[in-house]
Amino acid sequence: MTYKTKAAVSALALAAAGFGSAAQADDLTLCWAAWDPANALVELSKDFEEKSGHSMSFEFIPWPNFADRMLNELNSGGKLCDLLIGDSQWIGGGAENGHYVKLNDFFDAEGISMDDFAPATVYAYSTWPKGSPNYYALPAMGDANGWFYRKDWFENEEIRAAYKEATGNELGEPKSQKELMEIAKFFQGREIDGNTVYGASIFTERGSEGITMGATGALYAWGFKYENEPGSYDMEGAVNSPEAIEALEFYKALYECCTPPGYTNSYMGESLDAFKSGQVAMAMNWFAFFPGLYQDPDVGGDKIDFFVNPPQNQPGSTLGGQGISVVSYSEKQDAALEYIKWFADPAIQARWWELGGYSAHNDVLNDPGFVDSQPFAGDFLEAMQNVQDFWQEPAYAELLLAMQKRLHDYIVADQGTAEEALNLLIEDWTETFEDEGKL
Amino acid sequence: MSESPITRMAEATPPPLARKVRGLSDRAIAWIFVAPTIFLLLAVNIFPLIWTINLSFTNFRANRPNRDVEYIGLRNYERILTDSDIWLSMQATAHFLFWTIFFQVLIGFTLAWLINRKFKGNDLWTTIIVLPMMLSPAVVGNFWTFLYQPQIGLFNYIVAFFTGADPSSFEMLGSVQLAPWAIVIVDTWMWTPFVMLICLAGLRSIPDYIYEAAAIDRASKWRQFWTITVPMVMPFLMLAVLFRGIENFKMFDLVVQLTGGGPGSTTELASINLKREAFEKWRTGYSSAFAIILFVTVFGLASIYVKALNKVKDR
Numbered sequence: 001m002t003y004k005t006k007a008a009v010s011a012l013a014l015a016a017a018g019f020g021s022a023a024q025a026d027d028l029t030l031c032w033a034a035w036d037p038a039n040a041l042v043e044l045s046k047d048f049e050e051k052s053g054h055s056m057s058f059e060f061i062p063w064p065n066f067a068d069r070m071l072n073e074l075n076s077g078g079k080l081c082d083l084l085i086g087d088s089q090w091i092g093g094g095a096e097n098g099h100y101v102k103l104n105d106f107f108d109a110e111g112i113s114m115d116d117f118a119p120a121t122v123y124a125y126s127t128w129p130k131g132s133p134n135y136y137a138l139p140a141m142g143d144a145n146g147w148f149y150r151k152d153w154f155e156n157e158e159i160r161a162a163y164k165e166a167t168g169n170e171l172g173e174p175k176s177q178k179e180l181m182e183i184a185k186f187f188q189g190r191e192i193d194g195n196t197v198y199g200a201s202i203f204t205e206r207g208s209e210g211i212t213m214g215a216t217g218a219l220y221a222w223g224f225k226y227e228n229e230p231g232s233y234d235m236e237g238a239v240n241s242p243e244a245i246e247a248l249e250f251y252k253a254l255y256e257c258c259t260p261p262g263y264t265n266s267y268m269g270e271s272l273d274a275f276k277s278g279q280v281a282m283a284m285n286w287f288a289f290f291p292g293l294y295q296d297p298d299v300g301g302d303k304i305d306f307f308v309n310p311p312q313n314q315p316g317s318t319l320g321g322q323g324i325s326v327v328s329y330s331e332k333q334d335a336a337l338e339y340i341k342w343f344a345d346p347a348i349q350a351r352w353w354e355l356g357g358y359s360a361h362n363d364v365l366n367d368p369g370f371v372d373s374q375p376f377a378g379d380f381l382e383a384m385q386n387v388q389d390f391w392q393e394p395a396y397a398e399l400l401l402a403m404q405k406r407l408h409d410y411i412v413a414d415q416g417t418a419e420e421a422l423n424l425l426i427e428d429w430t431e432t433f434e435d436e437g438k439l
Numbered sequence: 440m441s442e443s444p445i446t447r448m449a450e451a452t453p454p455p456l457a458r459k460v461r462g463l464s465d466r467a468i469a470w471i472f473v474a475p476t477i478f479l480l481l482a483v484n485i486f487p488l489i490w491t492i493n494l495s496f497t498n499f500r501a502n503r504p505n506r507d508v509e510y511i512g513l514r515n516y517e518r519i520l521t522d523s524d525i526w527l528s529m530q531a532t533a534h535f536l537f538w539t540i541f542f543q544v545l546i547g548f549t550l551a552w553l554i555n556r557k558f559k560g561n562d563l564w565t566t567i568i569v570l571p572m573m574l575s576p577a578v579v580g581n582f583w584t585f586l587y588q589p590q591i592g593l594f595n596y597i598v599a600f601f602t603g604a605d606p607s608s609f610e611m612l613g614s615v616q617l618a619p620w621a622i623v624i625v626d627t628w629m630w631t632p633f634v635m636l637i638c639l640a641g642l643r644s645i646p647d648y649i650y651e652a653a654a655i656d657r658a659s660k661w662r663q664f665w666t667i668t669v670p671m672v673m674p675f676l677m678l679a680v681l682f683r684g685i686e687n688f689k690m691f692d693l694v695v696q697l698t699g700g701g702p703g704s705t706t707e708l709a710s711i712n713l714k715r716e717a718f719e720k721w722r723t724g725y726s727s728a729f730a731i732i733l734f735v736t737v738f739g740l741a742s743i744y745v746k747a748l749n750k751v752k753d754r
Contacts, residue, residue, distance in 0.1 A: 068719065075502040075721070097503060206701040262589040264613030264702050394503070398720040405524075405704060413615045413703025435498070 025053045026335040031081035034060035036292040040355040048342050054335050074099040082330040085322045088124045093394040095128035100136040101326040112344045121360035124389050125323030137323025139360035144383035145318040149282040151305040177312040184258035187281035199258030201274040201283040206408045210267035215251045217309045220316030220388045222247035233433050240422035248418035252411045264412050286320045290376040291356040306376040308383045319387035402428035495728035502721040515728035528712040536687050542627040547634025555642040569632040580696025583625045587611040615705050634679045641675030674752045
């Protein structure tokens with residue numbers, strides 16, 4: 001073989017190898033919110049890159065802009081995201097507007113069974129119409145709203161004695177919403193270690209979903225229902241039931257009695273800041289943040305403990321969390337489906353939990369060691385048994401913004417009564433469902 | 440004898456363009472040059488406006504491409520004009536507009552009058568005063584959010600220092616009564632320098648000899664101010680009001696950053712409401728109708744105002 005022939009053969013071989021790898025390897029973009037679990041997912045996904053040869057890019061949007069940014073992307077048929085971990089409320093719109101790929105055939109072909117995942121998460125994150133065996137996402141990140149508190153303050157003998165004297169009760173994790181308020185009132189304005197501290201940080205944010213996600217923690221605990229019968233859109237007597245009115249009055253009272261000054265527009269970030277800076281005795285937030293909080297050098301470790309949203313008339317927690325979907329506008333759907341297959345693997349799910357993500361896989365959740373694996377693991381399991389989600393209708397954004405407005409007007413701006421707020425909410429929602437042709 | 444360089448250059452030069460396009464009138468050539476601009480104007484301004492008017496009579500939603508679009512006549516307009524929340528947002532806009540313009544004109548004119556007097560360092564003071572309007576509204580909003588913070592904010596401490604109140608006893612951004620004033624204060628802080636600059640231009644355009652003549656006629660300073668300064672600066676002042684009025688009618692970023700429209704809906708200006716309807720609720724037809732109503736309002740008010748401005752200028 002002459003030198004020229006050798007060179008030509010080598011060039012062809014190299015070109016063939018290059019084309020071969022180009023045809024197989026894709027650069028996938030996964031879109032999600034910018035928060036602690038997203039960092040864990042980056043770490044986890046290195047394994048996928050190694051095994052598949054695909055490379056992963058990530059587009060993480062801060063929570064306050066997440067819905068705006070991603071829904072604009074989907075509505076415009078954008079190709080930015082191949083995979084999207086979208087909020088649970090988006091599933092109806094994602095399915096009906098053709099944004100998400102229906103995954104049933106893929107699940108059947110790959111032997112992925114939804115029975116392997118916690119039923120509440122499958123129902124909330126994957127199905128549309130609700131409860132039907134039509135899957136548009138794989139449960140990716142189980143989550144609910146929970147509470148954490150300054151364990152070191154709760155165990156301080158002086159504080160315990162003062163609490164006993166003030167209330168006649170032992171200071172400990174609250175077992176009801178009203179007990180939670182009693183504890184919050186006790187801490188409000190109290191001097192601890194030379195600083196004035198406050199009772200609790202709760203969600204009051206107006207712009208996106210904050211105050212709704214906070215107040216529903218009380219509403220669900222009192223027995224709030226969106227409809228008299230699921231799927232009926234009959235809201236009169238359910239949304240404005242006496243229990244719902246009482247719960248809303250409670251949340252407003254909690255906001256007024258027991259939050260730090262200036263706490264009028266606060267959500268996840270503000271709640272974390274208030275707790276980490278030692279301002280509050282208790283705080284509500286999503287379980288997703290709990291691993292990071294436990295690791296916090298100032299308020300984590302022995303100083304922190306966690307509890308599930310306390311019941312009142314019944315147990316109930318506000319659902320968070322998301323499923324992972326393949327975006328129908330993606331040109332790399334095969335590679336994106338490979339990622340879903342890899343992510344559904346029980347071993348990867350176990351690793352996901354280890355890294356700080358909340359797996360919804362039964363093998364992880366039912367493992368005998370799960371409850372003791374983290375100080376908040378038991379509370380997470382308990383919360384997920386009683387979660388309720390907001391409307392998952394295609395018009396969810398309109399429904400959510402109406403609730404944001406009515407709740408903020410009543411709770412923070414002190415306008416009207418709880419009953420009036422809920423009656424107005426029914427009017428708003430009725431109008432939306434009429435526009436949707438559902439009423 | 441060889442050809443001169445000038446002759447060679449003349450031969451190499453192509454015949455004039457007009458000869459190539461002979462038969463076209465000056466008007467036609469002018470149209471050829473102007474056409475791209477007119478096309479761009481139609482594409483970017485006029486077409487979207489006509490399209491928005493068209494959408495305002497439909498139930499179209501941009502996020503529901505699969506849904507049939509129906510023409511619903513004036514239903515969107517009827518809904519908007521009978522919606523109490525919309526009227527509240529218009530009320531909030533009117534409050535914001537009136538008070539910001541009032542304070543900006545008052546303070547801006549006063550500052551311009553002071554700066555216009557010859558004193559050492561007035562250029563430095565002018566530069567310092569105009570700094571706020573050079574900042575981004577998002578930055579200003581964020582910055583003032585911290586200043587208004589009841590626990591650590593400087594604003595509360597300054598007010599407390601003068602009034603003796605507890606700094607954490609009042610919330611500028613969280614109180615229904617104070618939040619509208621909080622955004623008026625920030626907008627005034629940011630945009631008063633703009634009014635000041637326009638007034639300063641007006642003041643500096645008044646020739647000195649007019650004042651000298653008035654002084655010879657023994658007119659008092661007060662009389663000079665009311666009969667010379669104010670009338671001659673008035674067209675400039677009215678121009679500043681027009682600019683600030685149009686700008687503040689559309690105010691969005693600063694208020695979103697400061698209050699997000701809250702507490703409740705106290706500071707939800709029309710522009711914020713419109714954005715929520717259009718790009719959060721995705722009621723495209725409805726929000727198009729709302730945008731048209733706002734456009735007609737601004738356009739109508741501005742037209743009346745410009746007529747008045749011209750009358751003042753002609754006096």
